[in-house]
Amino acid sequence: MADDQTIIRTGLTTILNAQVGIEVIAQAADGHEAVVLARRLRPDVCLFDIRMPLMDGVEATRQLAGPGVEDPLAVVVITTFDTNEYISGALRAGAKGFLLKDAGPELLVQAIHAAAEGDALIAPRITARLLAGFADSASPSERTQPITALTDREEEVAAAVARGGTNAEIAVELHISLSTVKFHLASLMNKVGVRNRVEIVIWAYETKRVRP
Missing domain, CATH: 3.40.50.2300 (Response regulator)
Structure with a gap:
C-alpha cells in the first residue's frame, strides 16, 4: 500500500x-x-x-x-x-x-x-463518464480491429466485460461455465492484443462496440 x-x-x-x-x-x-x-x-x-x-x-x-x-x-x-x-x-x-x-x-x-x-x-459513479471519454477521444487510427475476426461469443463476452460484468456474472448472463468465460477472455485478449480486462473495456469503447 x-x-x-x-x-x-x-x-x-x-x-x-x-x-x-x-x-x-x-x-x-x-x-x-x-x-x-x-x-x-x-x-x-x-x-x-x-x-x-x-x-x-x-x-x-x-x-x-x-x-x-x-x-x-x-x-x-x-x-x-x-x-x-x-x-x-x-x-x-x-x-x-x-x-x-x-x-x-x-x-x-x-x-x-x-x-x-x-x-x-x-468505481461505478465514474465508469460511464470515463468510458465516454475514451470513446470520444479515440481517433480512427486508434480504433484497431482484431487481425483475426472475433467469434460471436467473443463479441458477447467483450460487450459483457465492457458493461462491467465479472467472470461469474458473464457466465450467468451467457449461460456458459466459468471456465468457458475464461477461455473466451484469453482468446479475446490474444486477438485484440491487450493484457487484461480493463484494456478490453477501453478497446470495446474505442472501437464503438459498446457505447456509454
Missing part, C-alpha cells in the same frame, strides 16, 4: 487487515518506495494513491504493470481526485481498479479481491 498521508495508510491497513483473506504486508509513503517494495515482496495486489512525492501513482503503476513489464503486478488505485486525466492515465498504465477514497470499505475489498483474481473494478 502506498499513500503519502500516514493517517490514510493507518486507516486502510486497519480496515484491510480486518478482512478475511487480506493482509497488508508493507506500506510506502511515496511512489518510488512503493515500487522498490513491490518488486521485492511481489504482493498479490498493490494499492496506490495518485498524488505522492518522488513518483506519483500513475508512474508507479506503469513501472509495475505497464506495457512491456514482464510478470506485471495487479494494481488498484484509490484516490480523492477523479479527473479524467488521472483515471485514464492509471488505467492505461495497467491499473486493474480505480476507486475514490469515499467508496467505502466494501467496494475497496471487492476491488482488491477482483484484482487478485484477474478481474477489474472501477
Whole structure:
C-alpha cells in the first residue's frame, strides 16, 4: 500500500487487515518506495494513491504493470481526485481498479479481491463518464480491429466485460461455465492484443462496440 498521508495508510491497513483473506504486508509513503517494495515482496495486489512525492501513482503503476513489464503486478488505485486525466492515465498504465477514497470499505475489498483474481473494478459513479471519454477521444487510427475476426461469443463476452460484468456474472448472463468465460477472455485478449480486462473495456469503447 502506498499513500503519502500516514493517517490514510493507518486507516486502510486497519480496515484491510480486518478482512478475511487480506493482509497488508508493507506500506510506502511515496511512489518510488512503493515500487522498490513491490518488486521485492511481489504482493498479490498493490494499492496506490495518485498524488505522492518522488513518483506519483500513475508512474508507479506503469513501472509495475505497464506495457512491456514482464510478470506485471495487479494494481488498484484509490484516490480523492477523479479527473479524467488521472483515471485514464492509471488505467492505461495497467491499473486493474480505480476507486475514490469515499467508496467505502466494501467496494475497496471487492476491488482488491477482483484484482487478485484477474478481474477489474472501477468505481461505478465514474465508469460511464470515463468510458465516454475514451470513446470520444479515440481517433480512427486508434480504433484497431482484431487481425483475426472475433467469434460471436467473443463479441458477447467483450460487450459483457465492457458493461462491467465479472467472470461469474458473464457466465450467468451467457449461460456458459466459468471456465468457458475464461477461455473466451484469453482468446479475446490474444486477438485484440491487450493484457487484461480493463484494456478490453477501453478497446470495446474505442472501437464503438459498446457505447456509454
